[in-house]
Amino acid sequence: MILVRRRAGGSPTGPARASRARNTEFSAGDKVFQWLAGVAAVIPVAALALIIVIMVVQAIPAIIYSGLTFFTSTTFSIGHLYATTLTTHNGVSAPQDASYGALVFIVGTLATSVIAICLAVPISVGGVLMLSEWIPERLQGFLSTFVDLLAGIPSVVFGLWGITIFGPFAAAHIYPTISHLGRFIPFLKGPVGFGEGLLTASLVLALMVIPIVASTTRELVKRVPVLAKEGALALGMTRYETVRVVTIPYIRSGIIAATLLGWGRALGETIAVLLIVGDLTLLPHSIFASTSTIAATIASTLDSAFTDYTHMALSALAELGVLLLVISLATNLAGRLIVRRVSTDALPVGRGI
Amino acid sequence: MNVRRITAVSTAAVVAALLVSACGASNSSTTAATATTTPTPVATGNPTSPVTLTEDGSSLLYPYLEELETPLNTAYPNITLSPAAGGSGKGQSDAETGAVNMGGSDAYLSNGAEAEYPGILNIPIAVSAQAINYNLPGVSNLKLSGNVIAEIYQGSITKWNDSAIAALNPGVTLPSTTIVPVRRIDSSGDTFIFTSFLSATNAAWSSGPSFGTTVTWPSVSNEQTASGNPAMVTTCQSTPGCIAYIGISVEATAITDGLGEVNLENQAGNFVLPTADDINAAVAAGATNVPKDLRQSLIYETGADSYPIVNFEYLVLHKGQSALPTALAIRTFLTWAISPTGGATAANLTKENFVALPTSVIPNVTAAIDSIYVP
Numbered sequence: 137m138i139l140v141r142r143r144a145g146g147s148p149t150g151p152a153r154a155s156r157a158r159n160t161e162f163s164a165g166d167k168v169f170q171w172l173a174g175v176a177a178v179i180p181v182a183a184l185a186l187i188i189v190i191m192v193v194q195a196i197p198a199i200i201y202s203g204l205t206f207f208t209s210t211t212f213s214i215g216h217l218y219a220t221t222l223t224t225h226n227g228v229s230a231p232q233d234a235s236y237g238a239l240v241f242i243v244g245t246l247a248t249s250v251i252a253i254c255l256a257v258p259i260s261v262g263g264v265l266m267l268s269e270w271i272p273e274r275l276q277g278f279l280s281t282f283v284d285l286l287a288g289i290p291s292v293v294f295g296l297w298g299i300t301i302f303g304p305f306a307a308a309h310i311y312p313t314i315s316h317l318g319r320f321i322p323f324l325k326g327p328v329g330f331g332e333g334l335l336t337a338s339l340v341l342a343l344m345v346i347p348i349v350a351s352t353t354r355e356l357v358k359r360v361p362v363l364a365k366e367g368a369l370a371l372g373m374t375r376y377e378t379v380r381v382v383t384i385p386y387i388r389s390g391i392i393a394a395t396l397l398g399w400g401r402a403l404g405e406t407i408a409v410l411l412i413v414g415d416l417t418l419l420p421h422s423i424f425a426s427t428s429t430i431a432a433t434i435a436s437t438l439d440s441a442f443t444d445y446t447h448m449a450l451s452a453l454a455e456l457g458v459l460l461l462v463i464s465l466a467t468n469l470a471g472r473l474i475v476r477r478v479s480t481d482a483l484p485v486g487r488g489i
Numbered sequence: 490m491n492v493r494r495i496t497a498v499s500t501a502a503v504v505a506a507l508l509v510s511a512c513g514a515s516n517s518s519t520t521a522a523t524a525t526t527t528p529t530p531v532a533t534g535n536p537t538s539p540v541t542l543t544e545d546g547s548s549l550l551y552p553y554l555e556e557l558e559t560p561l562n563t564a565y566p567n568i569t570l571s572p573a574a575g576g577s578g579k580g581q582s583d584a585e586t587g588a589v590n591m592g593g594s595d596a597y598l599s600n601g602a603e604a605e606y607p608g609i610l611n612i613p614i615a616v617s618a619q620a621i622n623y624n625l626p627g628v629s630n631l632k633l634s635g636n637v638i639a640e641i642y643q644g645s646i647t648k649w650n651d652s653a654i655a656a657l658n659p660g661v662t663l664p665s666t667t668i669v670p671v672r673r674i675d676s677s678g679d680t681f682i683f684t685s686f687l688s689a690t691n692a693a694w695s696s697g698p699s700f701g702t703t704v705t706w707p708s709v710s711n712e713q714t715a716s717g718n719p720a721m722v723t724t725c726q727s728t729p730g731c732i733a734y735i736g737i738s739v740e741a742t743a744i745t746d747g748l749g750e751v752n753l754e755n756q757a758g759n760f761v762l763p764t765a766d767d768i769n770a771a772v773a774a775g776a777t778n779v780p781k782d783l784r785q786s787l788i789y790e791t792g793a794d795s796y797p798i799v800n801f802e803y804l805v806l807h808k809g810q811s812a813l814p815t816a817l818a819i820r821t822f823l824t825w826a827i828s829p830t831g832g833a834t835a836a837n838l839t840k841e842n843f844v845a846l847p848t849s850v851i852p853n854v855t856a857a858i859d860s861i862y863v864p
Contacts, residue, residue, distance in 0.1 A: 213705035218599045218681075231601065233705075329711070330728070415674060418708050439575075440676035440703035442582035445605035 191461065194454035201228040201448060202236045206455060209237025212417050212433065214440055214449040222446065231444060236452035238459065240417050244427040245460070247334060247420065248409060249402035252341035253349075257395050259342070260349035265383065268357045269375055280354060287347035295411035298340040303331025303412060311335065311424060318422075326422025335423045337413040341405060345398040352394035356387040389474060396471035400464050406431040430460045531813070531861050533821040536567045540818035545573040546580015546593035547678050548717040549617055549736030550802045553841040554593065557832045564825060568818045574717055578676020578702045584805040585609065590819060592805040595678025595736070596702050597784035608808040610857050611783050613801035613850065614826045615833065615843040616772055618763040619682055620740045621751035621798075622722075624731040625649060625664060632657045634754035635690025635789070635797065641732060642670050642687065643694065644709035649730060657754070666730035667711060671721060674714035676702045679721075682788060682800045683734040689789040690797075722746055734798075737763055738841040755797045756789050763796050768844050771795035776847035783853055802843070809864050816863045823858045827851065 199206070203226060215223065215234030222229040263283070267276055311328035314335075318325025360383050368378040414426020415436055428436075434453050441449035544554060554572035561570050575583075577594040584592025585606045597611045621638065623631060628649075637653050640646040646653055650663040673680045684700035698704040706712070713731070715724040718739045725733040726746045735743050740763070744750065752760035761767045774795050775787040787799040804823065810816035825831035833845050846854065 211705070214703055216699050217601060217701045217703070219699065220600060222601075327711070330713075415714055416708065416712070436674060439579050439582075442586075443578040443602070443676050443702055445599065445601040 188458075188461065191454050191458050194451055195458050196451070197228050197448060198236055198451035198455040201225045201230055201234075202452070202455070206236060206238050207242070208239060209235060210239045210417070210419055211235040211237045212240065212437075212452075214437070214444050214452075217443060217445070228448070230446055230448035234448060236448075236455065238430070238456055240419055241428055241430040241433050241456065242459070243419055244334070244413065245403055245429040245431070245463070247427070248337045248341055248413065248429055249399055251335070251338035251423075252345055252402045253395060253399045255339070255342040256345040256349055256398055257391065260346050260394075260398075261353050261391060263346075264350055264353040264357055265379055268354070269379055269383075280351075283347050283350050286343070287351070291344065291405060291408040292411075294340050294344055295408035298336055298408060298412040299332065302340065303336040305331070306336060306339070307331035307424075315424070323423055326424050328424045329426070332412060332414040333424050333426045334413065334420045337409050337429075340408055340412055341402045344405060344408065345402050348401055349391075349394045349398040352397065353387065353391060356390040356394070357383060360386045389477070393471045393474045396467050396474065400467040400471065403464050403467065404431055404460065406435050410435050430456050430463075434460075531810075531816045531820045531863060533824050534817065535565045535821070536814045536817050538814065539567045539569065540814050541569045541571050542591065542815070542818055542822060543571050543573075543589040544580075544591045544593055544804070545575045545583055545589050546805075547577045547595050547736075547802065548574040548719065549577075549595050549619075549679060549738050550593040550615075552738045553615060553802070553837070553843060556837055556840055557826065560832060560837070561822060561825065564831065565818075565821055568822055570822065576673075576675035576702075576717065577678030577681065580678075581676075581702070581805055584807070587807070590806065590815060594803045594805050595800050596681035597786075597801070597803055598805060599701075603782075606807075610806055610808050610860070611803045612806070612823055612857050613783055613803055613846055613854060614823070615802045615838060616768060616787070616846060617800055617802045617841075617843050618737045618768045618771075618796055619679060619686075619798040619800070620735050620737055620743065620763050621753060622725055622733050622735050622740075622743050622748040623751060624725050624729055624748055625666065626729075626747070628661065628663065629749055630752060631661070631749055632752045632754065632760045635686050638732070639687040639691030639694040641668055642672070642709065643697075643707045647709075669711050669713055669728050669731045670709055671713045671715055671724050671728070671731050671733040672706055673716065673721065675716045678702060678800075679718065679734055679736050680704065682786065682798055685786050685788045686798045722748070737768075738843070740842060753797050755793075755795050756791050757793045757795070759793055761794060761796050763798075763842070765839070765842070765844055767794050767796040768799050771797070771799040772844065772847050775799070776849050779850045779853065781853055781856075783850065783857060801846075806861075808860055809862060811863070813863050816861055820858055820861050823861075824855070827854055827858075 202209075213233065213235045215231030217231050219232035221232050223232050223234055267279055271279065307328050307330055314324055315326065315328055364382050364386075365378055368382050373381065409429050410432035413428055413432055415428050415432055416426040417433075418425065418427055420427040434456055437449070437453060441453050444450065551572055551574040554570060558570050558572070561568055572593070577596050580589075580592030580594045581596075581598060581602065582592075583589045585602065595617065598609060603609065621633065625631070633654070634657060637646065637657065640653065647668055649666045649668055655661075655663055681700060681702045684694070684698060684704050688695040688700045698706060713724055713728060715721045715733075718736045719742070721733045721735050722739060722743045723746075725731040725735075725743070725748055733748075740750070750762060752762055754760055770792050771787050771790045774790040774792040775785070779785045783801070783803075785801065787801070789797045790799070806819065810819065827833055827846060829845065835845075838845055
């Protein structure tokens with residue numbers, strides 16, 4: 137717009153001058169565009185670097201204070217803020233009796249996300265295979281839109297639904313049956329509670345992960361060569377045998393990648409888990425027990441951490457953040473590596489998420 | 490092209506903002522540095538242009554401040570009070586960093602925070618109390634002591650018909666319901682006064698979790714957590730066998746929701762309810778030794794009728810204010826808020842079950858309000 141106005145009001149007249157002017161202006165525009173595009177390209181990289189650097193710098197005092205107990209201690213306490221003395225470890229001071237152990241949160245994060253992904257992958261893959269092989273094409277679009285809409289539900293809504301409706305319902309009607317299995321699997325034994333806790337969080341997480349795994353799997357299934365499938369059918373195989381012999385082997389590695397992507401999502405999910413998981417710093421001794429995750433703890437403890445005048449609690453939360461970042465980046469990278477290894481041209485991983 | 494440029498420019502602005510805030514974070518603690526250059530005295534009165542005073546924090550104080558909004562605006566049309574809840578811890582930290590003009594807190598600031606943010610004031614504007622509520626249909630007039638409640642929150646008493654509870658309630662048929670202790674998950678002044686009471690009445694609690702706005706709670710297998718006083722009520726209401734500590738300003742809701750109110754044992758061995766008279770008895774006993782900086786609990790005071798969990802409701806703010814209109818509005822509001830003819834009328838206080846500040850502390854509170862200055 138600005139360029140046009142300047143050209144219209146500029147002094148040079150006549151076609152030759154006008155075209156020359158336009159040429160120089162276009163090259164100026166090119167330069168500006170190049171510069172802006174360059175800046176835009178740097179921003180995501182810079183943002184990631186900035187976040188990592190700031191988090192690590194923030195976390196350093198807590199890393200020094202906690203040392204390896206960060207990974208082994210089950211006590212996460214910001215300490216007695218009203219006490220008169222400080223506790224000093226490795227030369228760093230924190231409020232009296234402060235202890236920043238992350239073991240509960242590491243276990244909680246891994247447990248909720250692994251249970252969720254173990255439930256979500258078979259459901260997603262089975263559902264997609266059902267959709268592509270047995271459901272009439274007209275219904276396919278409608279049903280897959282449904283799954284995609286599931287991905288669009290805000291996580292806080294999942295959390296609210298989980299804690300007010302699904303959790304209490306499951307605790308009253310489903311969990312007692314599961315807890316009977318505790319006779320054979322000890323981890324399933326225990327009081328079922330009121331619907332908060334590890335299992336409810338995992339089930340709701342599974343629902344949240346299904347669209348991610350399902351949409352990736354759907355793209356994978358679409359890419360299975362029709363010739364191979366037709367060949368299998370021509371050899372007299374049933375639909376089931378075709379799926380087993382042609383489709384599944386073709387998409388197997390892709391599913392691993394989809395699993396890792398879904399897992400990454402489950403690891404970092406905060407608000408839904410915070411609402412449902414019970415938010416207690418306790419190692420879960422049964423699948424129904426309340427516990428907490430890294431992301432949920434960062435969200436729920438931030439408020440208290442700000443009241444710590446030594447700023448060590450904030451530093452400890454930054455350390456938790458770094459840990460979560462490392463775990464998430466590791467799963468993400470692993471997912472990408474597997475995708476690259478199993479496919480010459482990039483799979484449409486992550487589309488529609 | 491334009492759209493792209495706008496996108497690029499705005500993303501650049503975002504990154505710049507990120508960088509600025511990153512740098513800002515590191516020296517936020519220096520904003521509260523003492524400025525001892527000739528302070529400008531601050532008068533009281535209606536500011537010449539509209540000023541909005543922001544407040545957040547204590548969910549116990551919040552309903553009272555909401556109550557004061559309209560009368561304040563009537564008395565001083567150019568001052569608008571904008572209160573919010575969020576927990577006393579949030580009120581303290583937001584006031585310390587300057588995110589709000591005043592932070593509401595049921596707890597006074599710790600020595601550590603006072604040292605980290607010099608020149609920060611703890612100004613009591615009313616006296617509040619805390620009720621202990623329970624969800625046991627059919628059981629009324631339950632009596633409990635701090636010692637027994639501490640054992641419940643430590644997990645050593647787990648059933649309502651435990652002999653320790655039965656001993657305090659002769660003649661009452663107690664059910665064998667499992668006790669579900671409910672506690673605050675946010676950084677809370679109610680937690681501060683509750684744990685102060687437990688520390689005063691139970692030695693193991695005093696040397697263990699001790700007291701604070703956030704404490705390390707002993708793990709009890711069926712404990713529940715809630716954020717804010719209203720959530721304490723709803724959680725307790727939906728959990729049979731629950732016990733919860735609830736700020737007096739939402740106690741009316743707790744009662745209408747069917748929760749029982751515990752008769753608490755005071756230092757004299759009598760069982761009392763948080764009535765205005767019993768709160769005033771505690772104030773009369775505790776107000777004699779309030780220090781100049783006004784940081785004092787009114788927990789487990791002496792006196793036959795004293796209710797044992799009573800506290801000052803504080804507004805936490807910086808003595809040195811950067812802008813004169815804001816300083817004027819804050820000083821005017823606080824002076825008005827503690828005045829019996831201003832905000833602290835019997836009608837306003839009674840609505841939230843608060844009681845007025847004792848006259849003996851008023852001179853120190855006024856002195857603190859008058860110390861607000863603009864450097």
